[in-house]
Amino acid sequence: MKKKQSEKSGSELFEVVLTNNEEISPGVHVISFNRTFDFLPGQAIKIAVDKEHPPRIYSICSGNKEREVRILFSVKEDGFLTPKLSGMIPGETILVSEPYGRFIGTEEKAWFISTGTGIAPFYSMIQSGLTKNKTLIHGARYLNQFYFEDDLEWLLGENYIRCCSRESSCDIRQQRVTDYIDAVHELPAVKYYLCGNPAMVVEVRDLLIDRGVPFEKIIAEIYF
Numbered sequence: 001m002k003k004k005q006s007e008k009s010g011s012e013l014f015e016v017v018l019t020n021n022e023e024i025s026p027g028v029h030v031i032s033f034n035r036t037f038d039f040l041p042g043q044a045i046k047i048a049v050d051k052e053h054p055p056r057i058y059s060i061c062s063g064n065k066e067r068e069v070r071i072l073f074s075v076k077e078d079g080f081l082t083p084k085l086s087g088m089i090p091g092e093t094i095l096v097s098e099p100y101g102r103f104i105g106t107e108e109k110a111w112f113i114s115t116g117t118g119i120a121p122f123y124s125m126i127q128s129g130l131t132k133n134k135t136l137i138h139g140a141r142y143l144n145q146f147y148f149e150d151d152l153e154w155l156l157g158e159n160y161i162r163c164c165s166r167e168s169s170c171d172i173r174q175q176r177v178t179d180y181i182d183a184v185h186e187l188p189a190v191k192y193y194l195c196g197n198p199a200m201v202v203e204v205r206d207l208l209i210d211r212g213v214p215f216e217k218i219i220a221e222i223y224f
């Protein structure tokens with residue numbers, strides 16, 4: 001019997017065994033472990049490597065019916081957890097919490113806006129079947145940072161928009177996410193989900209409000 005998805009703060013940690021650790025792009029890894037809980041697409045878990053040091057938070061990056069839970073993370077060279085996690089091998093144990101959080105995808109029409117590893121909760125939502133009426137805008141500096149792009153292109157077609165600020169390619173826009181949004185003549189009356197680093201989230205939020213999007217239509221998950 002699977003543990004039920006909970007609204008708890010995710011403070012209790014339990015052991016899971018890593019089933020995979022793959023570097024999918026320089027300095028960016030996907031780790032996985034067998035799923036023992038239910039979750040709502042968009043939720044996060046806490047991860048630690050021991051009980052002495054505080055855990056860090058990570059969005060779940062897999063569909064909510066998949067056998068495995070996957071986490072996408074970038075290695076912060078001078079950080080505590082990610083250099084350790086990146087060196088772990090299948091069979092080793094990590095500590096995780098139950099899923100929690102209110103950044104949750106629904107059937108409603110929405111724009112998903114992310115940069116970098118902020119794609120994780122949106123990939124989970126899309127892999128959980130939330131593809132209808134969704135537009136995904138992903139920003140990255142380099143072309144090799146559009147994680148899962150083949151799947152996303154296949155599932156979302158022209159509603160998958162890649163904005164690359166430092167490199168160009170034929171089907172990818174060479175601009176920042178904010179420039180793309182700003183150039184849209186009339187922004188649709190949808191829910192706007194923002195996920196990624198604080199600077200991007202604040203900049204996009206301000207732009208959306210400036211362009212007439214009601215504040216209550218904007219939902220943000222900030223990776224700090």
Ligand SMILES: Cc1cc2nc3c(=O)[nH]c(=O)nc-3n(C[C@H](O)[C@H](O)[C@H](O)COP(=O)(O)OP(=O)(O)OC[C@H]3O[C@@H](n4cnc5c(N)ncnc54)[C@H](O)[C@@H]3O)c2cc1C
Pocket residue numbers: 044056057058059060072073074075076078079080081082083117120221222223224
């Ligand atoms: C809701 C949420 C979801 C998230 N999901 C993801 C995700 O899916 N993928 C992902 O990659 N990240 C995610 N994050 C970020 C993640 O939780 C970690 O912050 C990140 O992985 C870095 O962890 P770390 O232990 O390696 O680095 P940390 O030890 O936390 O350090 C991070 C940075 O801060 C600097 N730093 C540390 N301590 C200090 C200090 N005292 N003074 C000044 N600078 C300091 C470090 O040098 C480093 O550059 C999420 C965050 C939140 C809040």
